[in-house]
Amino acid sequence: MSTVKSKKLQVGTSSTSTDNFTIYQPSTPDGTLRIGVGNADSPTEVGRFTSAGLTAKNPYSCRVEASTATSCSNNTTTTVILDNVIFDDNNDFDTSTYTYTAPVAGVYLFSAAADINSSSAQCRQGTRLYANSQSYWAMTGVNGNNNNVVNTQVIKLDAGATVTVAIYHDSGATRTTTANQNTFFSATLLHIT
Amino acid sequence: MALYDKILTLRPNLTSDDFAPDSGTIMLQNDSDGKGDYIKQWNHPTETQPTQEELDGVA
Numbered sequence: 001m002s003t004v005k006s007k008k009l010q011v012g013t014s015s016t017s018t019d020n021f022t023i024y025q026p027s028t029p030d031g032t033l034r035i036g037v038g039n040a041d042s043p044t045e046v047g048r049f050t051s052a053g054l055t056a057k058n059p060y061s062c063r064v065e066a067s068t069a070t071s072c073s074n075n076t077t078t079t080v081i082l083d084n085v086i087f088d089d090n091n092d093f094d095t096s097t098y099t100y101t102a103p104v105a106g107v108y109l110f111s112a113a114a115d116i117n118s119s120s121a122q123c124r125q126g127t128r129l130y131a132n133s134q135s136y137w138a139m140t141g142v143n144g145n146n147n148n149v150v151n152t153q154v155i156k157l158d159a160g161a162t163v164t165v166a167i168y169h170d171s172g173a174t175r176t177t178t179a180n181q182n183t184f185f186s187a188t189l190l191h192i193t
Numbered sequence: 194m195a196l197y198d199k200i201l202t203l204r205p206n207l208t209s210d211d212f213a214p215d216s217g218t219i220m221l222q223n224d225s226d227g228k229g230d231y232i233k234q235w236n237h238p239t240e241t242q243p244t245q246e247e248l249d250g251v252a
Binding site: 070072073074075076077078079080081097098124126128135137139166168170174 | 195196197198209212213214215220221222223224225226230233
């Protein structure tokens with residue numbers, strides 16, 4: 001039995017390099033086997049094997065926060081303004097419409113919250129994730145001051161499906177969200193389908 | 194005056210519970226697109242949805 005030894009193995013002969021893949025050991029061996037998109041001379045890593053298993057890059061993650069406050073009327077489900085991109089490598093979040101669009105069909109993990117100062121009112125407050133024409137609410141009772149209700153959901157989406165964040169309260173007056181990291185939306189692809 | 198307050202002026206039998214997102218029959222919404230609050234859904238069993246004329250007439 002013969003053994004082929006090589007530091008790089010290109011799979012694919014397309015003239016378009018991004019159609020090809022390369023399996024390779026880094027120039028300075030470090031105990032990893034890399035998988036990259038592109039030809040053997042310059043692959044772009046998308047994953048690696050170590051003794052612990054496979055770790056894949058995931059460009060489909062984002063976090064967006066608020067740098068602008070949202071005015072939320074009493075008893076009104078109001079879309080949260082999210083206009084400060086912390087990271088969004090695939091540009092899946094539109095900060096002009098405050099909408100996330102799923103890049104691929106898959107199962108996603110979402111987490112969102114809006115921080116509101118409901119003053120001294122004891123009231124109900126909730127955060128909604130809206131996807132697949134379905135409202136996913138996280139509601140609780142709060143008692144004044146700043147509160148944010150974190151809504152975490154695992155949702156299966158088709159490519160192109162959209163997700164938005166909204167807030168609701170019944171504190172008796174119009175309130176505004178806090179424009180900082182406590183008003184946020186985050187998403188990551190768990191796996192494709 | 195906010196839309197919610199106008200509706201309660203016109204339909205005084207309604208309460209905050211009628212607007213609760215998880216159990217109410219009326220949904221007010223604002224898409225943060227500059228167009229303001231609007232009635233997204235009205236499914237109240239006995240109170241009719243106010244017309245735009247009624248809402249405009251509330252001081």
